[in-house]
Amino acid sequence: MALNKTSRKETEVKIALAGNPNSGKTTLFNELTGSRQHVGNWPGVTVEKKTGHAFYKEYALEVIDLPGTYSLGAYSEDEVVARDFLTAGQYDLVLDIINSANLERNLYFTIQLLEMGVDLVAVLNMADEAEKKGIKINKHKLSQMLGAPVVETVASKGRGIENLLAETIKNRDLTEPALEINYGAEIEDLITEIAKLFMEYDFTNQVNHRWAAVKLIEHDPEAVKLLEREVGSSKAKKIKSLIAERELKAKDDFDNIIIDKKYELINKIITESVKAPAAGQEPENMSDKIDAVVTNKYLGIPIFLVVMWAIFKFTFTLGDPLIGYIETLFEVIGGWAGGLLTGLGASPLVASFITDGIIGGVGSVLVFIPNIFLLFLAIGILEDSGYMSRAAYIMDKVMSKLGLHGKSFIPMVIGFGCNVPGIMATRTLENKRDRIISILINPLMSCSARLPVYVVFAGALFPNHGSTVVFSLYLLGIIMAVVMSGVFNKLLFKGERSHFVMELPPYRFPTAKGVFIHMWEKTGAFLKKAGTIIFSVVVLIWVLANLPLGVEYASANSFIGHFGRFVAPIFKPLGFGSWQAASSLVFGILAKEVVVGTLGVVYAAGETGLRTVLATQFTPLAAYSFMAMVLLYTPCIASLGAIKSETQSWKWTLVTAGYLFVLAWVVAFIIYQGGMLLGLGA
Amino acid sequence: MGETFVLSESMEDYLETILNLIKQNGSARVTDIARTMEVAASSVNESINRLSARGLVEQEKYGPIKLTAAGREWAERIDCTHQIIYLFLEKILGIDPETADRDACAIEHDLSQKSFKAMVDFLLANGHLTEQSCALAILAKKEEADGMAAKEVMLNDLAVGSTVEVVKLTSKGALKRKLMDMGLNRGAKIEVKGKAPMGDPIEVKVRGYSLSLRKKEAEEIMVREV
Incomplete structure (x- = not known):
């Protein structure tokens, strides 16, 4: 070579x-x-x-x-x-x-x-x-x-x-000549002519020239780009029109002929070097038998739902106590460090910076580890066993209606637990378009961190219809996901068609080594890439909530309080124009459940007295509008960090943050103003 | 192959003339064609270029004109139709040879398959044709082609359990490429293995492995039963 x-x-x-x-x-x-x-x-x-x-x-x-x-x-x-x-x-x-x-x-x-x-x-x-x-x-x-x-x-x-x-x-120094397949007189003559033009046009790229010629004849877009780079677009055009002219005269498309010849060669190789049982004589195929059950017309969907339920339970029921331990551990470390710092004579502000800012920041990254670990253990098993492709196969009809791929379903389900592993689970989608759309709409799946917000508000303002209100919010998220997926399909990826031409690999036993390496990799990637972003923002918000010096944490006079007052008018048409509501939404970027804690602080009510205060500060309609806002607006910083690390792009990260804010505002506006018009404002 | 497009009468005449010249002299040159058809050499050249663009004839620069396989098939079909019409006019209707030949030339381009077959049957029944006649080969070929065309369906229309062979892909661009890369090119044997619980996508076995595809994608794959 x-x-x-x-x-x-x-x-x-x-x-x-x-x-x-x-x-x-x-x-x-x-x-x-x-x-x-x-x-x-x-x-x-x-x-x-x-x-x-x-x-x-x-x-x-x-x-x-x-x-x-x-x-x-x-x-x-x-x-x-x-x-x-x-x-x-x-x-x-x-x-x-x-x-x-x-x-x-x-x-x-x-x-x-x-x-x-x-x-x-x-x-x-x-x-x-x-x-x-x-x-x-x-x-x-x-x-x-x-x-x-x-x-x-x-x-x-x-x-x-x-x-x-x-x-x-x-064989490290192996040098064999490139394989030459005879594509028949029509194409071979054309290859010779293109090779001559390569010489004439000074095409000196190190790629195999015959291969490049064949790729050009197949109308391969990358080969055309290479040619244009090397010889300029006018000369490239001459070669392109030579090919087009010949293909017009030919009885068949050239790419058909080229592929047919390749398979002819493969069949020749197989006939001469492989002995396989004749058709109908093959030993029984285990995969076909499993498929007969797993993708069965009646059993397929129930089995799929059980598997989804099991993954969800495994990830969150097993993971949440572990998260509790991590939180306790960080509280203990924080308390211990705080005590030590005060003992060493550090000012309360420095002590708070280290315990709440730094240690708290590290803690807010690490709390995601149990879920991510367990989820990717489950996904690893699903992928390596071959069931993942079947799950996609079963769900594709529904998902394709939304312009998505069958494999987008699992990230959506996981998103109800937590959007961070949900976004990371989109890795199983091979097509970039499918992956990006699945990431963009994942935050619309109402994660478990949003539930405490609903519970407090529904408890305070809808004491008799709490569960209906909460359920309607979950539903609102799903409806918005469907709508936005349609919008993105039309807007961002117009004309690009996704397909479902996918191999269904035979079922295999996953190996422990493979699954564990997969799990380590994902967790490591999250810590390294998303972790730094999450940590920096947690520290930044702490600083803003404590400045200027001497101000009480998150109070009206802190930078965040000022910011809340400054942006509050934006939320006035939505029914909650107070600076308290606005700054709780700012803190909600840290993690959505922080909205509740912040409201407790800014209304000086603590979490227990909060319901009573909220009942006086919000009308039921404004409360519903606020909950819709919390559901839909800019996702938490951990989700944004995951989006950045998965898309490798600030653009997509900012698009998600921005579109969700606008969507939330519009929906809350419609709810509040629509409700007012219908006379529900009282 | 060639049957998918139509040729004008004069183009068919050119093909026929080339075939006859090759049969008589072993080769067909522009000057010979011009003389036989009583036209200018320049218009012969123009017509040859058109036939060549359709892959029916080949010509080395200034060399003799050759018929491609498709061109020869086409020319022979016209030539044979001519012979059948001529025989019918002369033997059955008793028309004089000169008029029969001239009329055959006029009718040969537009004769329907149905009338052609009726003439052939009638000539056969009256002992004017042998079993070796070119006409029977043409009819047999046509019937075979019709029979095959009737069995060609799109992959999405098949029931589970069918075994078929790919005839062609009707899609273009990325999807066509993807399908071919996955081994669904012409001649590939496909077994329809199953449908997803909601009826779409479908699962097929091709080249020894299982592949799923949406019905919309299967719609782009023309197959015939084997």
């Missing part, structure tokens, strides 16, 4: 793992690198980048896990990331992870790699699954036909890893 291989010390080897989703690539990565992993992002995109280290004899291997894709086209971020990495050539060798039990589709990816001129070792993973299906692969023959070394592994059981490492080291 003509690529510039990395030149480092003789004992350092850089390898990349590439392959289809569900080929056991991540399991193999975990097996190779263990806990020596680093999770980050590919520059400029939301695609996760995992790197790790492995050691074999005197060699140190750097392992890069490329996103799992079915193809190396240009139609998803994942594909473009993998492809850019492979064409840049900053590696010694690629390990192409192949699901042995499904060679046909996996080899489609392999021959695309070979056609690009990538030097690879073909890793026949899940060899045990192939064996169970009665598939026998002649490794020698396969290796000969692919022109690449072939190794067999069972990553989930750690089998064949030593051998794989040995083969990797042995």
Whole structure:
């Protein structure tokens, strides 16, 4: 291959793992690198980048896990990331992870790699699954036909890893010519002509020129961009119109021919190197049997609902006591530190800054850990077992009506517990558009932190209809989610169509290692990325609530109090124009339940006397309008931190914060003013 | 293949002339065509370019004109129709050869499939045609094509348990690419395995694995039963 291989010390080897989703690539990565992993992002995109280290004899291997894709086209971020990495050539060798039990589709990816001129070792993973299906692969023959070394592994059981490492080291300097598939006279002539034009136009990019020509003939948008960059748009246009002209004359679309020829080659390879039971002779398929129950017309939905209920219970019922322990722990630490500081002669303000600001800030990040930990344990099991795809399959009809994907359902359900893990759960959505919309509407799921606000207000002003009022708020959130999802589909992603062409992988037993690594990764990512944002804002609000010096915490004369007074007129048309209500909403950004505590402080009522005070300060209509505001307005800082870390974008974070505030204001306005018109204001 | 579009009468005449010249002389040159059809060489060139754009003929620069497989099929069909009409006029109706030939030339382009078949049947019954006649091959091919066209359906219309083969994808762009990348290209065998509890999406088995897709997406996949 003509690529510039990395030149480092003789004992350092850089390898990349590439392959289809569900080929056991991540399991193999975990097996190779263990806990020596680093999770980050590919520059400029939301695609996760995992790197790790492995050691074999005197060699140190750097392992890069490329996103799992079915193809190396240009139609998803994942594909473009993998492809850019492979064409840049900053590696010694690629390990192409192949699901042995499904060679046909996996080899489609392999021959695309070979056609690009990538030097690879073909890793026949899940060899045990192939064996169970009665598939026998002649490794020698396969290796000969692919022109690449072939190794067999069972990553989930750690089998064949030593051998794989040995083969990797042995083949680290492999240089094989790129695979050339004969696409028939029409296309071959065109490739020759394009190659000539490449020479004439001084197209010097290091990518394999034949591959680039084939990609251009397939109308691949990334290849066109590359060409335009290299030779300028006018020359690129000449090549494009040459292709268009030929395709017009041809009897068939060129991309059809190219794909057909690829599969022809694959079928030839399989016929010569694989022995599989004839159709109808296959051993019984466990997955089909499970599916017959799990996706059954009558049982499918009840089973799905039970699973959802179990995840919700597991995450929150098990997690909430743990949160209690963490809160107590931080109170104890805070009290202890406060005592120590006062003992050392620190001023009350400094002591409060350290105990309430700093320690409280750290605490407000850590309270999310139990939920995130447990949720991702559950999601890990769902994903690795194969049920996640079925859940999406079952729910897709409903979700697609909202312009969403079947997989968006789980983040929505989790959002009722807490929006932070809900937003993080959108990671399971592969399509960027689906993911962004699911994130944007997740805060509309009324999380458990909003419940205390409803309980206090409903208790104070709707003593006889409390549960109906609370239920109506949950419903309002769901309705707004449906409406906004429709709006975003039309407004932000016009013309982009989402699809549900998705593999339903066979059911497998999740491995403990895989699930735990997944869980650690998510929690770590939350602490690192969202944690810093949450912590800074908690400290900032503490400072603003205590300045100018000497003012009582959160009182009318504090900066926050001034701010509350300043913005209060905005809320006047909504029925609650007092500075107390306005500053409680400011504090609500810390966490929605803080609204109640703040109201207790600013009305100097404490949480117990609060109901009595509220009954005098709010009319029932204004209270309902206020609750709708709390439900819908700008999400808490932890949610915003999660949105920033998931979208990798301040833009989307600010869009969420902004649109929700406007939406909340409009809805509260309609409720209050509409209610007044209907004579409900008394 | 070629049947999906129509050609003007004069284009069909060109194809027929090229075929006859190749049969007689082994090759067809622009000058020969111009002479046979009594037209200017420039209009021959223009017509050849048009036929070439449709993939019916090929011409090396200044070289002889060749028929592509599709072009030959088309020309032979016209030529055969001509022969059948001529035989019918001459043998059955007793028209003189010169008039029969001229009328056959005029009718051959517009003759319906139904009349063509009736003529062939009548000639066969009266012993003027053999079983080897080109007409029978054409009719057989046409029937086969009709039969296949009748069985072609969209994937979303199929019942659970059907086994089919992909004929073509009617979508364009990203969805087409995605479907092909997942192995749903022409010739792929598909088994419809099930439907989600609410009836949509559906699950199919293709190339040894299970794939789900919405009915709206399955609507873009033309299949035929196998």
